[in-house]
Amino acid sequence: MTELMEQLRQATGAQHQILEKQAFNQALLNQNLPLQAYIAQLQQYCLLLDVLESCLDKQAHEAVGQIWREDLRKTPWLREDLDFFQTRYELPALPATQDFMHQIQHLAASETADLLGVLYVFEGSTLGASVLLPLLQKNYSFEQQGTAFYRAYGSNTRPHWQAFKAQMNQLTLDATQQAAIIQAAQQSFTHIGTLLEAIYTAQPA
Numbered sequence: 460m461t462e463l464m465e466q467l468r469q470a471t472g473a474q475h476q477i478l479e480k481q482a483f484n485q486a487l488l489n490q491n492l493p494l495q496a497y498i499a500q501l502q503q504y505c506l507l508l509d510v511l512e513s514c515l516d517k518q519a520h521e522a523v524g525q526i527w528r529e530d531l532r533k534t535p536w537l538r539e540d541l542d543f544f545q546t547r548y549e550l551p552a553l554p555a556t557q558d559f560m561h562q563i564q565h566l567a568a569s570e571t572a573d574l575l576g577v578l579y580v581f582e583g584s585t586l587g588a589s590v591l592l593p594l595l596q597k598n599y600s601f602e603q604q605g606t607a608f609y610r611a612y613g614s615n616t617r618p619h620w621q622a623f624k625a626q627m628n629q630l631t632l633d634a635t636q637q638a639a640i641i642q643a644a645q646q647s648f649t650h651i652g653t654l655l656e657a658i659y660t661a662q663p664a
């Protein structure tokens with residue numbers, strides 16, 4: 460059987476391509492994303508990842524226990540960035556964030572390993588972040604501060620991803636469990652697309 464991580468890559472590849480071409484990410488790549496949109500993404504991600512991480516903390520499923528570790532937690536980076544911008548509590552959760560939060564809570568309530576599909580998407584996003592980091596540093600003239608989330612694991616990003624991949628592939632999961640994780644990852648890509656679209660279109664012209 461094809462390894463879980465390869466299945467996830469194949470099942471979400473088309474969605475990833477669409478996400479890369481989306482206006483928010485194109486603006487990041489073209490170094491013309493308004494700073495407020497960049498901060499709004501960090502803010503909304505912080506709200507989301509707070510929910511995801513606390514659900515993962517509580518999830519008793521064996522497979523989640525085998526994967527979820529302290530060093531995968533991303534809210535400390537987001538809090539560091541938001542402290543720098545001094546805006547953490549300024550915005551409420553957007554409807555798209557609320558929908559995604561409800562989805563995460565729904566998956567958590569099922570007491571399955573499905574949340575690993577959501578984790579896969581955010582973990583994988585550290586790879587794209589290392590491409591985007593120098594661009595946003597240049598665009599906003601940032602040195603180090605305000606970019607902790609996009610710095611992620613720094614020079615350790617690729618090895619960190621390889622280790623995550625190996626651990627995910629070692630899980631003992633049947634085809635039904637794997638399919639549910641893949642579906643959760645696909646739904647996460649859809650939610651993130653909707654959220655980034657909402658943030659981008661909310662910016663003043």
Ligand code: HEM
Pocket residue numbers: 464467468475478479484485487488579580581582583584585586587588590591651
């Ligand atoms: C312009 C924006 C983006 C760029 C340029 C980008 C770029 C990349 C790159 C270069 C990789 C590594 C591909 C490889 O080595 O095989 C990657 C992987 C990945 N990215 Fe992105 N990315 C972007 C946005 C996102 C976003 C917003 C998310 C989700 C929040 C995301 C999720 C992922 C995932 C899950 C993977 C792992 C794919 C796999 O299973 O191998 N990316 N991305």
